[in-house]
Amino acid sequence: MSTVSWITARGLFGRRRFLMLFPLPVVLVLLAVLSRSLGVDPGAWGPPVLVGLGLAVVLPVVALIVGTGVLGAEIDDGTVVHILTKPLPRWQIVLPKLAVATGVTAVTVAVPIYVAGVLAHSVRLGLALVVAACLGALAYSALFLALSLVTRRPVLLGLVYVLIWEGLLGNFVSGTKVLSIQQYVIALADRLAPSGLLETTVSVPVAAVMTALFSVGFTVLAIDRLRSFSVAGETS
Numbered sequence: 289m290s291t292v293s294w295i296t297a298r299g300l301f302g303r304r305r306f307l308m309l310f311p312l313p314v315v316l317v318l319l320a321v322l323s324r325s326l327g328v329d330p331g332a333w334g335p336p337v338l339v340g341l342g343l344a345v346v347l348p349v350v351a352l353i354v355g356t357g358v359l360g361a362e363i364d365d366g367t368v369v370h371i372l373t374k375p376l377p378r379w380q381i382v383l384p385k386l387a388v389a390t391g392v393t394a395v396t397v398a399v400p401i402y403v404a405g406v407l408a409h410s411v412r413l414g415l416a417l418v419v420a421a422c423l424g425a426l427a428y429s430a431l432f433l434a435l436s437l438v439t440r441r442p443v444l445l446g447l448v449y450v451l452i453w454e455g456l457l458g459n460f461v462s463g464t465k466v467l468s469i470q471q472y473v474i475a476l477a478d479r480l481a482p483s484g485l486l487e488t489t490v491s492v493p494v495a496a497v498m499t500a501l502f503s504v505g506f507t508v509l510a511i512d513r514l515r516s517f518s519v520a521g522e523t524s
Contacts, residue, residue, distance in 0.1 A: 292376075293384040297392075308353055309392075312346045313400040320404035334408040334485040338417065342401050343473050347421055348428055348450040351393045355432030356442040358385040359514075378514045382433070386507060389429040394422040409483045416481035424473035427499050430506035431469070437513035465490050472499045 319341065323333040359382075398418045405414030431449070435442035457464040458471065465471040471488045475495035478486040 292381055293388055297388050309350050309396050312341075312349060313396060316342050316346050316400040317403050320407045324407040330408045330485065334483075335487070338401070338404055338408055338485060339474060342397075342404055342417070343421070343424070343477075344450075344455060344470055346400065347393070347397050347424055347473065348446075348454070348470065350396050351389070351425055351428035352432050352443065352446040352450065354392050354396075355389045355429040356436045356446060358389045359433060359436050359510075379511045382507065382511045382514055386426075386429055386433055386510070389433060390422075390426045393425040393429055397421050397425065405481075408485060410481070413477075413481040413483050413485070416477045419480060420473045420477035423476060423499050424469055427469045427472065427502040427506075430503045430510070434506040434510040434513065437510050462489060466494065466498070469499070469502060471495070472502075 316337065319333075319337050323330075323337065398421060401417045401421050402414040405417040432442060432446050435445050439445055453464060454468045454470045458468050465488065468490075471490040472495035474486050474488040475490045475492050476499070478488065479492045479495075
């Protein structure tokens with residue numbers, strides 16, 4: 289499993305798409321620093337920066353880039369065949385890749401979201417955002433990794449989920465929030481550090497349970513799809 293993780297990390301860091309991870313986190317920090325330096329009331333800039341940009345854009349977009357890349361890129365260029373020919377159970381391929389995707393996403397998002405949380409309110413809020421974002425990184429990574437095995441257009445479907453389901457419908461149709469990873473992250477962060485800057489109608493128990501279901505459910509789906517993919521590849 290460590291070998292699969294190493295190969296995944298090396299491939300991810302060696303691709304140009306990795307450079308796409310940095311602009312959004314940098315913008316998040318710059319906006320937080322600028323708002324704080326100008327003396328703007330945190331109640332005015334906190335929600336749009338922390339939630340509107342940090343949790344609604346930076347976290348899912350970074351997870352989408354990484355999650356669809358750890359295995360999807362290998363499927364696209366055909367190198368996945370080398371992995372599938374190894375005598376490894378499919379879960380020993382999926383889990384290391386999921387771990388790499390989650391880790392890279394969490395680290396990329398943790399620093400800017402922590403800085404923004406501290407500038408907006410307190411160290412406690414910054415740490416709460418980091419913890420919640422890490423859990424969100426796991427759920428998003430499992431979802432996008434599974435999408436890379438279910439469809440040939442994982443990025444497109446991922447964007448539909450993030451922009452349409454979580455972004456558009458989430459603001460107008462309250463029922464969609466129950467199936468929104470973004471809302472789970474907000475609920476968990478607000479529970480760890482109540483500040484008045486984070487608001488959601490999703491309860492903490494629902495957020496915790498649904499985060500676990502998303503993470504486990506889509507991981508199981510990815511393992512099952514990879515098993516089917518290998519069988520199809522061997523018989524073709």
